[in-house]
Amino acid sequence: MLLLTPWFIRTMQKMQMGQIIRDDGPERHLSKAGTPSMGGVLIISSIMISTLLWADLSNIYIWVSLLIVGGYCATGIQDDLLKIRKKNSKGLPGKYKLFSQTFFVAAAAFIIYKYGAWDTHLSFPFFKNLRPDLGSYYLLFAAFVVVGASNAVNLTDGLDGLATGPFVITASVYALFCYLAGHATLARYLQIPSVPGAGELAIFCGAMAGAGLGFLWFNTYPAEIFMGDSGSLAMGGALGCVAVLSKQEIILAIAGGVFVMEALSVMAQVGYFKLTGGRRIFRMAPIHHHFELKGWPEPKVIVRFWIISILLGLLAVSTLKLR
Ligand code: 57M
Numbered sequence: 001m002l003l004l005t006p007w008f009i010r011t012m013q014k015m016q017m018g019q020i021i022r023d024d025g026p027e028r029h030l031s032k033a034g035t036p037s038m039g040g041v042l043i044i045s046s047i048m049i050s051t052l053l054w055a056d057l058s059n060i061y062i063w064v065s066l067l068i069v070g071g072y073c074a075t076g077i078q079d080d081l082l083k084i085r086k087k088n089s090k091g092l093p094g095k096y097k098l099f100s101q102t103f104f105v106a107a108a109a110f111i112i113y114k115y116g117a118w119d120t121h122l123s124f125p126f127f128k129n130l131r132p133d134l135g136s137y138y139l140l141f142a143a144f145v146v147v148g149a150s151n152a153v154n155l156t157d158g159l160d161g162l163a164t165g166p167f168v169i170t171a172s173v174y175a176l177f178c179y180l181a182g183h184a185t186l187a188r189y190l191q192i193p194s195v196p197g198a199g200e201l202a203i204f205c206g207a208m209a210g211a212g213l214g215f216l217w218f219n220t221y222p223a224e225i226f227m228g229d230s231g232s233l234a235m236g237g238a239l240g241c242v243a244v245l246s247k248q249e250i251i252l253a254i255a256g257g258v259f260v261m262e263a264l265s266v267m268a269q270v271g272y273f274k275l276t277g278g279r280r281i282f283r284m285a286p287i288h289h290h291f292e293l294k295g296w297p298e299p300k301v302i303v304r305f306w307i308i309s310i311l312l313g314l315l316a317v318s319t320l321k322l323r
Contacts, residue, residue, distance in 0.1 A: 001046050001214025005039070009218065009225050012036030017084050019226055026284070026292045035223060038080045040231020043211045044073040047238070050207035059200040060116045061245050064108045065238065066204075071104035072150055072237035076230035091229065101150055101237065105143045108241070121193070124250055125319035128191040145249050146240035152259035153236030155266055155286045160223035161216055162288060162302050166258040166309035167235050168212040173255040173313045174242045175205035180320070181246045190320050193247040201242050208238055221299045255316035258309045262286040 012018070018034035048066060055062045079091040112118050120138035121131045134141055157163035180186050182199020212235070218224045227235070236259070243252040253260050269285035282290035291301045 001042060001211055002217060004042060004046075005215065005218045005225065008039070008042050009036050012038065012225070020083060026289055028292075028298070032223070035226055037084065037226045037228040038077070038230050039215055039219065039225040040073060040076055040080075040227040040229070040234060043215050043227060043231050044069055044234050046211040046214065047204070047207045050210065051204050054207075055203040056200050059197050060111065061197055061201050062204060064111055064116075064245065065201065065241050067108055067111070068104055068146065068241040069234050069238045071107075072101065073230050073234035075100040076228060076233040079233075080228040080230050097233070098147065101147045101233070102143055104237075105146045106139075109139055109142060112245075117196070119193070119195075119247060121247070122249065123193050123247055125254065125316075126322060128323050131193075141249070142244045145244055145252065146237055148263070149240030149243070149252060149256065149259065150233045150236035152256070152263040153239070154229060154232040156259050156262040156288070157227060157232040158286060159288050159292070159298055159302050160221040161219045162305055163232055163235070163259075164212050164216045164219050164227070165302070165306040166256065167239070168209050168216065169306075169309045169313040170239055170252070170256045170259075171205045171208035171212060171242075173251075173316050174239065174246065174248070175202045175209065176317060177248045177251060178202045178205055178242060178246045181248065191323065192320065195245070195247055198246045201245060204238075205242055208235070221302060251316050251319065254319070255313050257312040258305050261308075262288065265290070 013036055017036060017038065019032060019037045021029050021033045023030070047069060051062060051066060075092070075097060079097065082089050083091040120134050120136070122134055122141070124130050153163050153167065156166070178198050178201035180190060181192060181195040182197060182202070184194045184196070187194035215227065219227065239252060239256060243249045265282060265287035266285045269280060269282050272279065272281050283293040284290055288301050288305065292298065
């Protein structure tokens with residue numbers, strides 16, 4: 001990542017593949033016009049290559065994760081190219097994106113059902129004996145987790161490094177959870193679901209954290225490159241995917257709490273806006289724009305959100321022993 005990104009930035013600049021900035025957002029974003037985008041292609045390639053090199057390729061969970069990350073990245077690439085080439089186009093229609101995201105979850109679920117262990121139970125932090133069986137509804141729930149995570153990371157990606165930092169932290173938390181889920185003795189000791197084979201996903205999570213860190217070097221304020229939807233959709237989808245596969249779906253709402261907060265701020269703003277005929281809760285949603293418009297400098301919003309993310313990551317890890 002560290003070696004390839006400068007080359008990628010120069011190439012994107014030469015090809016004039018830069019970001020179009022909407023003129024209805026915070027004013028200081030206008031100076032970001034032309035920043036090379038689609039860094040997600042590098043992040044996802046790096047995750048895929050590291051995983052193919054170091055993971056056990058007879059493990060079904062590895063292939064399912066690669067399917068999700070690759071499929072979501074391809075969807076994001078179409079969106080990015082439409083936006084960049086057609087200039088000011090809104091990209092892929094939302095319905096198409098949602099269809100594509102759901103399609104890849106359904107394909108992944110089919111593969112697990114046929115070749116792996118399809119467990120429809122849910123597990124909760126703090127209440128470790130509570131393991132309700134969702135039956136066939138589990139598929140809907142899994143789709144909600146993966147598609148929701150993908151869209152939440154996409155919404156968060158609106159300030160330099162704002163999504164990348166929490167992504168690295170959440171992926172690191174899941175590296176630990178996947179390793180523990182795959183280790184029968186430790187899983188039993190910690191009273192978390194034991195998922196034979198999930199330990200291999202720790203390599204996939206490590207690749208995510210490493211690729212994210214390498215990208216953050218260039219995406220941190222003032223960003224030299226943005227990840228684009230090719231990054232945000234795939235990185236969110238990858239987090240949702242490891243959460244479902246390691247049977248630690250609820251933990252994602254804690255470890256990835258910054259993404260949840262951003263998505264909830266949009267839902268609350270849009271809901272309130274519609275109910276009241278035009279009134280707002282926040283100056284602008286997603287919530288990072290609210291703080292920008294309050295006058296916080298961009299790095300202050302970003303680093304404070306990172307701090308929240310680190311705290312939430314630690315809280316997620318502490319649930320292993322809290323019961
Ligand atoms: C995409 N994309 C960034 C970059 C990045 C429903 C509504 C809330 C949807 C939401 C939306 O479209 N969100 C998803 C957010 C964009 O970044 C590009 O997109 C990729 C991620 N998908 O990788 O390629 C801009 O964000 C800035 N940026 C950085 N640094 C980075 O590292 O500064 C991105 C990465 C970039 C750059 O300026 O151009 C984005 O924000 O567009 N819509 C919104 O977020 C809009 N909110 C809104 O309409 N709110 C209303 C509603 C909810 C009632 C309200 O509150 O009144 C805002 N976004 C913008 N302008 N730009 C508002 C208007």
